[in-house]
Amino acid sequence: MQRTRSLILETAADIFASEGFRRTTVRDIVDQAGVNLAAINYHFGSKEGLYREVMRNVLQNFHAEKIPVIDLSCADAPDEAVRTVIRSLMAKAEVQAPLAIGPPLPFEVPRLILQEFMSPSGVLDDLIDCEVKPHMARLGDMLVPLLGPKATVVDKIMVGFWLVSQCSAPPRAMGLLVSEPGGALADLMAMTEELALAGVKRLAEMIAERNGAAVA
Structure with a gap:
């Protein structure tokens, strides 16, 4: 049973990725997977239920691979904690180049x-x-040493989304634009680290200003 379910999910992911939800038919999936139509209904209830489970798996796998889990309890200073998160995010970014990172x-x-x-x-x-x-909020939780205790769940989600976008795009872009990145990639990642840190600090200031407190 579990093997059939996994096979359907893998097959459906490939077809949905190629054709989209609306253009994909259940017949396409069962024919390629080599299962009968009843298996779709048994495991997922409908095409919509199958698509939802495929998307759920995609998001879970993406976050498991790309969002770091870091113990910052030993960080000596807020800046160090934030830099650790930033470096881990960049290290997990895909690089389409000979110098691969993650x-x-x-x-x-x-x-x-x-x-x-x-x-x-x-x-x-x-x-x-x-x-x-929840994953973005967890990432924001790692930045509390700099964001401060007044940061709300919404603040953490916002910072998480922003930081992932800032730290993921530059390494990928360098891999696409530069055939032999070498030192250029290292320079870009160093620059991204500084800009991302500055951005988090500014967000921390905005949170403090909103709460009528001064950032030390």
């Missing part, structure tokens, strides 16, 4: 998300609260 994303992940953005099914919106925001 494992690449599974091919179906960006394509599935892109398909959902281009032709929304509503499933991703439903999964944001349970599969995205």
